[in-house]
Amino acid sequence: MRIFKFGGASVKDASGVRNVCRVLQTVGYDDTGIVVSAMGKTTNALEEIIKKYLAQDHRYIDLIDKLESEHVSIIEELENACDGEDVDRVARFRESGIKKEISTIFKSLTEELLRNKSKSYSFLYDQVVSHGELMSTKIVAAYLNSCGIGLQWKDARELIKTDQKYRDAAVDWEKSERLVQQHCSDGLFITQGFIASDVNGFTTTLGREGSDYTAAILAYCLKAQSVTIWKDVPGVLNADPRVFENTVLLNQIPYNEAIELAFYGASVIHPKTLQPLQGKKIPLYVKSFISPEDPGTVITDTATIEPYIPCYIVRKDMVFLKISSRDFSFIGENNISDIFQELSEHKMQVGLLQNSAISFSICIEDKYAKLNELLNDLKTRYQISHVTGVSLYTVRHYDETALEFIEEGKEVLLKQRAQETLQLIVME
Template sequence: MRIFKFGGASIKDATGVRNVLQVVQTMGVDNLGIVISAMGKTTNALEDIISSYQKNDATYLQLIDDLHKAHLEIVEELEMPFEGVKEVCLSRFRESGIKKDIKSIMESLKGEMLRNKSKNYSFLYDQVVCHGELLSTKIVTAFFNACGTATNWKDARQLIKTDHKYRDAGVNWQESEKLIKESCQRELFITQGFIGSDENGFTTTLGREGSDYTAAVLAYCLDASSVTIWKDVPGVLNADPRVFENTVLLHKIPYNEAIELAFYGASVIHPKTLQPLQGKEIPLYVKSFLQPDRDGTIITAVETLEPLIPCYIVRKNMVFLKISSRDFSFIGENNISDIFHELSRHKMQVGLLQNSAISFSICFEDKYHKIKELLKDLEKRYKVSPVEDVSLYTIRHYNGDAIQLVESGKSVLLKQRTQETLQLIVKE
C-alpha cells in the first residue's frame, strides 16, 4: 500500500478536486489509500460556528447554512462541463446523490449542536469540526467514482481508535491496527484526516498536523511502502521563501533531521507524524500537487541532509524573558522547576532557554495571550525583565555567511550555539 495525503489547499475548489483526481490517475491507483483534509478554510468556518454557539448567538445556524451553500457551490461547479471531463462522468456525478449526502451531513451538524449538553469546549470542538472532513471526502469520493476511478469511502472514526483526550487524542495502536488491516487492504480508498473516535463512539481529533498523522498511522498499520504529502510547494525548502530569498529545495532529509527542524519550528512535518514512519523506515515524500512529476523531497533513513546547507527557521512575535532571584541567590533546580510549572500552567511554548548562576533566560510564544498573568505570578517570587515582539532565528548547519545573513541590521539579544545549531534572539 501507498498512502497519499491531500490538504485543504489542494481541494479548496472544483479545480482543486479535478486536479487531485488527475494526480492520482497519473501516479496510479493500485494499492492506494488517500487521506483528505477539510476543504479550504472550512475548519476555520466551523470554529466560528462553535464560537457563535458558545455565545448563545443564534446566527450560528446561519453560518451552518452558509457552509452548506459553499460546499454545494463546489459540487455545482464540478457538475459543469470542463475540458478533459467527459459528459458521462458529469452525468454520473449529478446522479450520485452527493447533494443529499451533503444535506445529511449538515443536518447531522445542526443536530449535534442542538442536542449538545456538554460544557467541555474540547469535546464540543471535536464533535463539530469533523464535519469538514466528512464533507470533503464525500465530495471527492463521489467525483472519483463518477469519473471511473472506483473508490471506497471509509469513515476514519471506524478505523482509528483513541483515548478521551479531545483535540489532542492519543491513538490506541493495537485496536486501530486491527481495524485498519481488516478494512483497508488492497483497494483504493478515501478517508478523513485528523479524526478518530474513542471507545464510546464519540469523535476525537488528533491535534496539530492531524491529517499528516492520520496518513502515518495508516501507513504504519498497513506496512505501507511510502507516504506522500501533497502540497502547493515543490517540497521542503531550506527556509521560508516569504522571509528569505534564494531558498533551496532539500532533496533528502534524514528522519532525525526532519524532527530537529520541526522541533525548532519549521513547517516541515510534525514529529508525531515522523515517529511511526521512522519506526518501520517508511519513506515520506513531500511533493507538489501542481507538479506531480517532480521528485520533491524524501524524508527517509539517509545519513545526512542533501544538499548539506544551512537551514533557517524563524519564529516571530515571541517573548524574551530574563528571570533572576530578588536576593541575587543562585537559580537552582527548584527555581527552574517552579518557572517551568508556571510556563506550563499558562500554556507558553518555549523555543529557547539558557541559565547562568543568578539568572534564567527563556524565549517563548504567547499563543494564548496569557503573558500578563504569567508575569504577575512570576513577579511574586522573582525579578522579571520581559522584551516582547522579538524574533527567534534558528540555523541548522550554520556557517559564517549564514550567521551574517541573519544578524545583519538586527539587534541580537542572545546567541546560543551547539555543534550543529545556532539560535539567536533578535529585535528587528
Template sequence: MRIYKFGGASVKDAVGIRNVGKVLKTMGTDRLGIVISAMGKTTNALEIIIASYKSNDSVYLKQIDVLYEAHLAIIEDLKKPSEGIDDESLVRFRESGIDKDLKAIIESLKGELLRNKSRNYSFLYDQVVSHGELMSTRIVTAFLKACGIPVKWKDARQLIRTDNKYRDATVDWEQTEKQILEQCSDELFITQGFIGSDENGFTTTLGREGSDYTAAILAYCLDAAEVTIWKDVPGVLNADPRVFKNTVLLEKIPYDEAIELAFYGASVIHPKTLQPLQRKGIPLNVKSFLNPKSVGSVITSSKHLVPTTPCFIVRKNMVFLRISSRDFSFIGESNISDIFHELSENKMQVGLLQNSAISFSLCIEDKYGRISTLLKGLEKKFKVSHVTGVSLFTVRHYDGDTIEDMEHGKNVLLKQRAQDTLQLVVQD
C-alpha cells in the first residue's frame, strides 16, 4: 500500500486538479490511498466566515456564497476541453452530479452556523473548517473517476477517531486502526486530510500540519510501504531559497534530523507526522507534483544526512529577552520554573535559551501578541530587557567557514554553539 498526500497548493485550481490526474497516471494507482487538503486558501476563507459569524455580522452568509462561487468556477473550468482530457471524460464529469454535491456541502455549512448553539469557539471552528476538505475531495474524486481512475471517496470522520480536544485532537489509535482496516481495504481510495471525529460523531481537526498527519495515520494503520507528500518544490532543501543562495536538495534525511530541523523552524515535516512513520520504519517522500519522476527527498531510518551539508533556518520577527534577578542572586531552578510558567501562560514558543549565574536569555515567538502581558508578569519578580523584531538564525552541521559567513555584517545579540547546531540572535 502507498499513501499520497496532495496539499492545498496542488489542488488550488483546475490546472492543479488535472495535474493530480497526470501524477496518478504517471506513478500508477495500484494499492493507493490519497489524502487531499482544502483548495488553496479555503481554510483561511472559512476562518474569516467564522469571525464574521462570531461578531454577529450576517455578511458571513454572503462570504459563504463567494466561497461557493469560487469552487463552482473550478468545476466549470474542469468541464472545458483541455490537453490530455478526452471528450468522453468531459461528458462523464459534466454528468457526475458534482454541482449538486457541492451545493449540498454549502447548504450543510450554512446549516451548521444557523443551528449552532455552542459558545465553544474551537468546537465551532472544527465543524465549519472541515467543509473545505469535503468540497475539495468531492470535486477531485468526481474528476478522477470521469478520467477513468476508479477512486472511491471515503469520509475521514468515519476513519479517524479522536478525543474531543477540538482544533488539536488526539487520535484514538485502537479505534482508528479498526475503522481504517475495515473500510480501506479497497485498492484505490481518496479521503480528507486534517479531520476526524469524536465519540459523539462531532467533527474534530488534527491541528498543525493535519493533512500530513492524516497520511501518516493511514500509512501506520495499513502498514504502507511509503508515504509521498506532493509539493510545488523539488523536495526538502537545506535552506529557504528566498533567503539563502545556492541551496541544495537533501536527498536522504534521517527521521531524527527531520525532527530537529522542524523544531528549529524549518518548513519540513511536523514531528507528529514523523512519529507514527518512524515507529514502523515507513519512509516519507517529498516530491514535486510538477516533475513526479524526479528524485525528491526521502525521510527514512538512514543514519546520515545525504548530502552532508550545513542546513540553514531563519525565523524572523522574534523577541529577545534578557531576564535577571533584581538583587544579583543566582537564577536557580525556582526562578526558571517561574519564567517558564509565564511563557506557558502566554503561549510563547521558545527558539533559544541560555542561562548564566545571574541571567537568563531567551529568543521567543510572540505568536498571539501577548508580549506586553508576558513582560508585566515577569517584571513582578525580575529585571527584564527586551528587543523586538530580531531574527533567529540556526545552522545544523555548521563548520568554521559557516560561522564566519553567518556573523559577517550582522549585529549579533547572542551566539550559542552546540556540537551540531549554531544559533545566532541578530538585530535587524
C-alpha cells in the first residue's frame, strides 16, 4: 500500500478536484489509500459557525447555507464537461447522487447544533468541524469514481480510535491497527484526514496537522511502502520563498533533521506525523500536485540532508523577554521551573532561551495575546524588561556566510551558537 494525502488547497475548487484525478492517472493508484482534508477554507467557515452559535447569533444558519451553496457550486461545476471530457464521465457523476449526500451532511450539521447540550467547546468543535472532511471526501470520491478510478469511501471514525481529549486526541494504536487492517488492507480507498472517534463513537480530531497525521497513522497500521503529501510547492525548500530569495530544494532529509526544522518553526512536517513513520522506517515524500512527476523531497532514514546547505527559518513578531531576580540572587532551577509554569499557563510558545547566573532570556510567541497578563504576573516576583516586534532567525548547518547574511542591516539583540544551529534575535 501507498498513502497519498491531499490538503485543503489541493481540493479547494472544481479544478483542484480534477487535478487530483490527473495526479492519480499520472503516478498510478493501485493499492493506494487517499487521505483528503476539508476543501479550501471550510474549516475556518465551520469555526465561525460555532462562534456565532455559541454567541446565540442566529446568523450561523446563514453561514451554513452559504457553505452548502459553495460546495454545491463545486459539484455543479464538476457536472459540466471540461477540456473535452467524455459525456459518459459527466453522466456518471450526475447520477452519483452526490448532491443528495451533501445535503444530508448539512442536515446532520444543523441537527448537531440544534440538539447540542454539551458545554464543552472542544467537544462541540469536533462534532461540527468534522463535517468539512466528510463533505470533501464524498465529492472527491464521486468524481474519481465517475472518471473510472474505482475506489471505496471509508469513514475515518470507524478506522482510527482515540481517547476523549477533544481537539487533540491521542490514538489508541492497538484498536486502530486492528480496524485499519480489517477494512483497508487492499484495493483503493479514500478517507478523511484529521478526524477519528472515541470509545463512545463521538467524533474526535487529531490536532495540529491532523490530516498529515492521519496519513502517517494509516501507513503505520498498514506497514505501507510510503506516504506522499501533495502540496503546491516542489518539495521542502531550505527557506521560505516568501521571505528569502534563491531558495534550494532539499532532495532528502533525515527524520531527525525534519523534526529539528519543525521544532524551530519551519513549515515542514509536524513531528507527530514523522514519529510513527520513523518507527517503521516508512519514507515520506513531499511532492508538487502541479508537477507530480517531479521527484520532490523524501524524508527518510538517511544520514544527512542533501544538498548539505544552510537552512533558514524566521519567526516574526516575537517578544524578547529578560527576567532577573529583584535582589541579584541566582536564577536557579526553582526560578526557571516557576517561569516555565507561567509561560505554560499563558500559552506562550518558546523559540529560544538562555540563562546566566542572575538573568533568564527568552524569545516567545504571544499567539493568544496574553503578554500583558504574563508580564503582570511575573513582575510580582521578578525584574522584567521586554521588546516586542523582534524576529527570531534560526539557521541549521550554518557557516560564516550565512551568519553575515542574517546579521546584515539588523540590530542583533542576542546570538546563540550550537554545533549545528545558529539563532539570532534581531530588530529589523
